[in-house]
Amino acid sequence: MKLLRYGEAGSEKTGLLDAAGRVRDLSAHVPDLSGAAVAIAALDRLRGLDPETLPLVEVPGRIGACLSRVPNFFCVGLNYARHAAETGAEPPKEPILFSKASSALSGPYDPVVIPRDSVKSDWEVELGVVIGRDTLYVSEAEALDHVAGYCVINDVSERAFQIERGGQWVKGKSAPTFGPTGPWLVTADEVADPQALGLSLALNGQTVQDSRTDDMIFSVAEIVSYMSRFMALQPGDIIATGTPSGVGMGMKPQRFLRPGDVMELTVEGLGTQRQDVVAAD
8 A cells, every 4th residue: 555645734634545546535544644553453454445435636735744743763874885885984783773853754745944054964865664563672584574664765964963063963864854754655565675676866857866775784674673672663663774875975075955956756666755955944
């Protein structure tokens, strides 16, 4: 299934994309896409619905983030071999974990707002993983059974805030609109192998990131299992699994986002995002 949220910000309804690519109103069955509503058991119940019986949405309008809110917005740093190389970093021996404020969550076509005092805002196309059941001490072999689905994420990052201002990375990752997510939550049964997906990002029509998830240093299964050793993951948690090479920080000379830029990003089978970059008020 491909699940989504449509409508004006703060008033979104839940929808399902049918086989013809049309939006069907799912809100009578699932008022909100978050938490228990995206647990694997809840998604299994939705599979019993016939999409043709759901009301057709002729003009869905704006598409919101595929999750209305997340208990935790986790991220993995330096998880693509060529990206680690372009930053000059040694490949990590264990996954680098950090958090992104859940208030960064935004729609896949909403503008990205460069925050005040920013000088190094950057782009990062990523495979997003949505947890579908309570997960603690899960083995790598069973980890994917705990995944509800996948989505596209742009882990927008302010590098000066992240790296040059001391402390943890979270403050360079968490400005409002720095977490475009969606357009769809694609259930795990539609993704045969999360390590066999192409992902790319174009800036102003020029492709700057173009890779595949098999360049990950740590696979999705490894990440979920590893994280569950240290924390209890819960339904609706989201994990941004790292970005491939081609970020602005890695360019020579470096190139960062400016008002007027346009980002278009895709993960194979999970949809496409497009964001106009604007300055903060």
